[in-house]
Amino acid sequence: MTTASPLIQRWRRIALTLTGMALALWPIDPTPLPGKALEGVKSRDFITIHTRNTPLTYYEGRHGPTGFEYQLMRRFADYLGVSLDLNDDHFVPSVLDAVRQEGDIGAAALPLDPDDPELMYSRAIMPMQPIVVYRRSLPPPRHIDDLVGLQIGILRGTGISRVMHELQQQQPGLGWKEASDLEAAALLRRIEDGELDAAVIFEHQFRLNRLFFPEVEDGFKVGDPLSMAWAFPSNQGLGLIRAANAFFDDLKTSGELDQLIDRYFGHDDYLEYVGARVFIQHVHQRLPRYDALFREAARREHFDWKLLAAIGYQESHWNPTATSPTGVRGMMMLTNATADEVGVADRLDPAESIEGGARYLRSIEQRLPEDITGEDRLFMALAAYNVGLGHLYDARDITRKRGGNPNLWDDVRDALPLLQESEWHSRTRHGYARGGEPVIYVRNIRRYLEVLDYVDRSQQQFHQLNARLANHPENETFEVVPPKP
Incomplete structure (x- = not known):
């Protein structure tokens, strides 16, 4: 050779x-x-x-x-x-x-x-696009000149340091802090807590984390995308x-x-942002009053407690006295008939409501055909919790007539909105239903559950990180890159 x-x-x-x-x-x-x-x-x-x-x-x-x-x-x-x-x-x-x-x-x-x-x-x-994120209480930065004088954090080794040095050539007054032993979520936490004014992270990192840090906002893109x-x-x-x-x-x-x-x-729009901010506030302010009840009901009925909590938020925003115009009431928004079916005497008692909602969801899940398995089974049970088991069966029949698989949630999800169209619901056993609602219902619960999982996991990671950094003073966590003289 x-x-x-x-x-x-x-x-x-x-x-x-x-x-x-x-x-x-x-x-x-x-x-x-x-x-x-x-x-x-x-x-x-x-x-x-x-x-x-x-x-x-x-x-x-x-x-x-x-x-x-x-x-x-x-x-x-x-x-x-x-x-x-x-x-x-x-x-x-x-x-x-x-x-x-x-x-x-x-x-x-x-x-x-x-x-x-x-x-x-x-x-x-x-591609990975660097962006500026900042604390919402500050004037929105729109240009690198607006970053001068701010406490800015970045993560070393991500390629963003090179971007910042290129920006410093344009604006010598720009300075920042670099950390080797943090992650993007830790920077966002420091912005929300006031330890930093801003950070430069990648756009997809912010999209993944923005729901959990509602006081942090995105500013503008900096530099070209990295690979x-x-x-x-x-x-x-x-x-x-x-x-x-x-x-x-x-x-x-x-x-x-x-x-x-x-x-x-690709699903940053599952929760409208303002609604997401309210959800996070309620996670910290309301959920602690009831999480023990969700955990106990989940233990009895063999569910993930965060799933029951997500249902409770979708139903009532964790308000035990919630009442709808149609007469459903309580944390899990049970009808009188459902409450009687699952043995709930007082729908406004949060413990009874949560326990009853868990039993009702389990009873629906047990009545589904055995051919529906895994997450498809869970999502269909959630849809039936919202729209009723009869309408779910009608949607499965429509799915079958359209050549889809009635045991797959993705196919049934596409058929549910057709229950609102006379061309389809006139041929079903249970007739008209607002079939778009269970689609949104399941989607939102899935997203709430993702957020609760993330919050739970992040708390564990923050504890682990704090333990690892317990003996690290702030000047060891960050290395300061000063403005050019």
């Missing part, structure tokens, strides 16, 4: 780092370090990926591990036919250190960085990075990558 000249080798390195398009031109390193190249991964039958415990990357959800990049990691391990070994005890700088020293891959919302000779990067997974990519040690050969690029090509071609991006980042 002819050895390429140093100039050609340098050009190939640049092309690989920036786009990944030149990988097909490079031969696989014939002598990769043991355990580092693709052959090593396959021989030991597992791949080690270094990541972070964040909503964007990887976290433990209600049904096990999840997160956007976790979904990619798991699929890539399956693609290679090996097990997945995750190390999530990292912030961005330590992810990169671990990849340099240990391999195999870093996957942690990492920016593609062409300047690190010890790392190579996959082709871009998705999220996976990092690989530059000394391990090219087999693994080639495999990763082929994997991403397949995901892109099939549309699965776009579907995952939309699933994790």
Whole structure:
């Protein structure tokens, strides 16, 4: 094999780092370090990926591990036919250190960085746009000049430091603080608590977190979008990075990558923002009065207590004396007939109402056909809690007539609004129903549940983070980058 000249080798390195398009031109390193190249991964039958415990990357959800990049990691391990070994005890700088020293891959919302000779990067997974976020009580910043004099925080290693230094060339009066051992949610918390005035994070990070920090608002975009990519040690050969690029090509071609991006980042409008702010306020102010009741009812009926709490909020905003014009009352908004069915004597008693609502939901779930399983079963039970079991069965019949699968919530969800159209409800057993309402009902409960899960998980993470930083004074958490003289 002819050895390429140093100039050609340098050009190939640049092309690989920036786009990944030149990988097909490079031969696989014939002598990769043991355990580092693709052959090593396959021989030991597992791949080690270094990541972070964040909503964007990887976290433990209600049904096990999840997160956007976790979904990619798991699929890539399956693609290679090996097990997945995750190390999530990292912030961005330590992810990169671990990849340099240990391999195999870093996957942690990492920016593609062409300047690190010890790392190579996959082709871009998705763009990451830096934006300014700020405390709502401040005058809205609209330009970098408006940032001068503000206490601004960023996360080191995310690529935003480079963006800030470029901005400082335009506005020398700009200064900021950089943290290596925090995450985006911690910056937003510090803004809301008044420790920072603003931060520069990625747009998708703010969209994922904005519901939980209602006093933080987005300002304006800064710099060009960066590219999220996976990092690989530059000394391990090219087999693994080639495999990763082929994997991403397949995901892109099939549309699965776009579907995952939309699933994790495309639903910011599920809750109207003002309503979301009210919800978070009620999580802190109202829910603590009743969470023990939700937990006890959930224990009895074998539900997630946060699911029952989400239903209670959708029904009454956790108001035990709520009454609708149609006569349903209480925390879980039970009718007289339903209250009698589940043994509730006083619908305005929060303990009875929550217990009765849990029993009613369980009774609906038990009456569904056995062919409906998993989350489809839960979502249909929630829809029936709102619109009635008879109308749900009618929607399943419409689904079947339209060629859909009556056991899948996605198909039944599309059929429910047709109960409002005479062309369809005239052919059903139970007739007209406001079928759009259960669709919104289930959607909102799912979103409320996501928020409650996140709040619960964030509290645990904040406790863990505080324990890790207990002996870190503020000047150790942040490194100050002052304005230029």
